[in-house]
Amino acid sequence: MSHDYDVCVVGSGAGGSPVALTLARAGYSVLVLERGPWWHTDDFYKDELACCLRDVYKPDRRDEPHIIELEDDDGGWLSQSTVNSRWNFWNGNCVGGASNFMSGFFHRLKPVDFHLLSEFGPIEGANMADWPISYEDLEPYYTRVETEVGVSGRVVSHPHAEPRSTPDFPYPPLQEHPVASLLDKAGRKLGYHPFPTSRAILSRPADGRNSCAYNGGYCGSTGCSTAAKGSARVALLDKAVKTGRCEVRPHALVKRIISDARGKITGVEYFDQAGKLKQVDARIYVVACQAIETAKLLLRSTGPKFPRGLANGSGLVGKNLLFAGGGAGSGRLLYSKFGREEARKLAQTGFFINRALQDFYVIDDPSFGPRQKGGTIDFVHVHPSPVLRAQRQLESNGRLNWGKPLKRILEEQFRDGVPLKIEAFCDWLPVDDCFVTLDGALKDKWGMPVARVRTGYHVRNLQVGWYLAAKGAQMLKAIGAEEVISFASGAPPTNLLAGTCRFGHDPDTSVLDPHCRANELDNLYVTDGSFMPTGGSVPYTWTIYANAFRVADHLVERLGGSRRENI
Incomplete structure (x- = not known):
C-alpha cells in the first residue's frame, strides 16, 4: 500500500526535529506538521514586550484556553480558565517549538535518574517507576546532541559528574561573567564543587550559524537573532529540509489521528491556515506536541477500538504529568563592596x-532525613x-510602591548592584492529582475540547526545593550578596513539561514501550517529554533531544536501514 509519506511528525520542537532529520538523512520521506508559523532567524530580535509581557509566540488564549485546576485551602480543586488568569501552558508555538525560546543551559540526567524506585524505594503518594532503559543506552545520544545541536562548555572533574564517552564538549565555553569566579572561590571554601554549566549556544560559528553575540542575556523567552542558540529549527530542521526529503507545513493544526475498526491508523486530519480540513497518511506517525498537547491530541483521537482515546487502553494517557520541582532565590551584589575596576567588570551585561x-x-x-534524591542548583x-524587572518592584509586602519610594527602589535595582538568581531543580514526583484530561464543556475556536490540567504536587517537591534553595542562598551570601532570599513553591513552572505518556515494559502500567512506540498501535510513536516516567533534577530539553535521536535510529532500522547509498 502506498502512502503520502514514510513518516509524519506532529510537532517540530525538540522531540520531533531529531526524528525528521535522522529519517530524512537516511533517505525516507518526512512530513512535519506544525501548528504555528515558520519564523526565521531574521524575524527574532530583543523585544522585551514580546518576550516577557505578551503572548506573541503563543496561541491566543481566547481562542485556545486551558482549564487549570488548583488546590484550595480545604483540599478541594478550584477551576479557572487561562483566559482570565496569569497561567499560560502554551510554550513556543512555531517551527522549532519552545526550543526557540529556551535559556539553553543543558544538563544530562545521571545514572541514578533511571532507577529511582530501585535506588530509593517507594514514596507514599507518588507513582514511582524505573525507566525501561539505562543511562548507558542514552549516553551516545547525549553525545550526538552536543555535536548536532551545538553545545558549548568545559568538562571538569568533580565527584558528582556523570560518565561520558568523550573528554569534552565540541565547542569551548561561552565567555563568563566575573561572578563565575567568585562562585568558584566561595564554593571551594565551603567544600562544594561548582562547575561550568554547558549551554546549547555556539561559542564559535559552525554549520552556517553565527556564534553568540552576548547581547544582554535575553536568551530565555526570546528567539536568537544570530542562530547561535541550538533551537530545533536552526540546528536540525533546516538541515532536514535541505536534504529534499523533509517537508514542513506550518499553520497545520492537527485535529485528530484517525483509526479504523481494526485499530489501524489511516491518517491525520488537520486544519490549514485558511481553516480548511485536510488529511495526510504515512507509514509511521510520530507525535511530539509537548506533554499537555500530546495527551490532548491522543485523548480526542477516539476510534472504534479506542473509545477512551488513542493508545489509551491502560487509561494512563494524560496521567502522571510532570513539571519541574525545586526552589529559587535571589540576591544583589553591591558595586560599593568592590574597587572601581572590579565594579566596572561586574556591571557589564551579556556574559x-x-x-x-x-x-x-x-x-x-x-539532619534532613534518609538518603534521598536531591537536585541541581x-x-x-x-x-x-x-520592563519586567521594574514591574516586579511595584509591590512589596502586600503594599503598592509609587512616587519617590518607587524611584529609590528602581534606582537600587538598576544602578547599585548585580541582581543574581538561584534556580534549583528537583524531581516533580508523579502523583494521581497531576494530570491532563479533556474538558467536558468548553471548546476552542475550532470546536475541539480544551485541556483540563490538574496541578497537584507531592510535598517532597517542596521539602527538597527548600533544601536546595537554601544551599544556593548560602553560596550567594558567601560571595557577599545582600538581600538574599530563598524559597520553594508548589506552583508548576509552565515552561517545563513531561510525563502523560510514560514508557515502560508492562502495557498495563505504561502507554509506550521502551522504543516509545504506543503499546496498542504498531506505527505510532511519542517522542516529546511525554515518555518520561520521572523527570530527573535538570531541565528536560537535552534528554528530549537525546531520546528522540534514539527513537529515530530505531525507526530507521525498522524501515529497513539507511537508503542513502541508493539515492
Whole structure:
C-alpha cells in the first residue's frame, strides 16, 4: 500500500526535529506538521514586550484556553480558565517549538535518574517507576546532541559528574561573567564543587550559524537573532529540509489521528491556515506536541477500538504529568563592596555566569532525613528585561510602591548592584492529582475540547526545593550578596513539561514501550517529554533531544536501514 509519506511528525520542537532529520538523512520521506508559523532567524530580535509581557509566540488564549485546576485551602480543586488568569501552558508555538525560546543551559540526567524506585524505594503518594532503559543506552545520544545541536562548555572533574564517552564538549565555553569566579572561590571554601554549566549556544560559528553575540542575556523567552542558540529549527530542521526529503507545513493544526475498526491508523486530519480540513497518511506517525498537547491530541483521537482515546487502553494517557520541582532565590551584589575596576567588570551585561552545583544531587544528610534524591542548583542573572524587572518592584509586602519610594527602589535595582538568581531543580514526583484530561464543556475556536490540567504536587517537591534553595542562598551570601532570599513553591513552572505518556515494559502500567512506540498501535510513536516516567533534577530539553535521536535510529532500522547509498 502506498502512502503520502514514510513518516509524519506532529510537532517540530525538540522531540520531533531529531526524528525528521535522522529519517530524512537516511533517505525516507518526512512530513512535519506544525501548528504555528515558520519564523526565521531574521524575524527574532530583543523585544522585551514580546518576550516577557505578551503572548506573541503563543496561541491566543481566547481562542485556545486551558482549564487549570488548583488546590484550595480545604483540599478541594478550584477551576479557572487561562483566559482570565496569569497561567499560560502554551510554550513556543512555531517551527522549532519552545526550543526557540529556551535559556539553553543543558544538563544530562545521571545514572541514578533511571532507577529511582530501585535506588530509593517507594514514596507514599507518588507513582514511582524505573525507566525501561539505562543511562548507558542514552549516553551516545547525549553525545550526538552536543555535536548536532551545538553545545558549548568545559568538562571538569568533580565527584558528582556523570560518565561520558568523550573528554569534552565540541565547542569551548561561552565567555563568563566575573561572578563565575567568585562562585568558584566561595564554593571551594565551603567544600562544594561548582562547575561550568554547558549551554546549547555556539561559542564559535559552525554549520552556517553565527556564534553568540552576548547581547544582554535575553536568551530565555526570546528567539536568537544570530542562530547561535541550538533551537530545533536552526540546528536540525533546516538541515532536514535541505536534504529534499523533509517537508514542513506550518499553520497545520492537527485535529485528530484517525483509526479504523481494526485499530489501524489511516491518517491525520488537520486544519490549514485558511481553516480548511485536510488529511495526510504515512507509514509511521510520530507525535511530539509537548506533554499537555500530546495527551490532548491522543485523548480526542477516539476510534472504534479506542473509545477512551488513542493508545489509551491502560487509561494512563494524560496521567502522571510532570513539571519541574525545586526552589529559587535571589540576591544583589553591591558595586560599593568592590574597587572601581572590579565594579566596572561586574556591571557589564551579556556574559553568562554559567555555574551550577550538584553536590546535593543525592542528599545524604541525616539532619534532613534518609538518603534521598536531591537536585541541581544553577546560578544565573535575573532576566535583563527592564520592563519586567521594574514591574516586579511595584509591590512589596502586600503594599503598592509609587512616587519617590518607587524611584529609590528602581534606582537600587538598576544602578547599585548585580541582581543574581538561584534556580534549583528537583524531581516533580508523579502523583494521581497531576494530570491532563479533556474538558467536558468548553471548546476552542475550532470546536475541539480544551485541556483540563490538574496541578497537584507531592510535598517532597517542596521539602527538597527548600533544601536546595537554601544551599544556593548560602553560596550567594558567601560571595557577599545582600538581600538574599530563598524559597520553594508548589506552583508548576509552565515552561517545563513531561510525563502523560510514560514508557515502560508492562502495557498495563505504561502507554509506550521502551522504543516509545504506543503499546496498542504498531506505527505510532511519542517522542516529546511525554515518555518520561520521572523527570530527573535538570531541565528536560537535552534528554528530549537525546531520546528522540534514539527513537529515530530505531525507526530507521525498522524501515529497513539507511537508503542513502541508493539515492
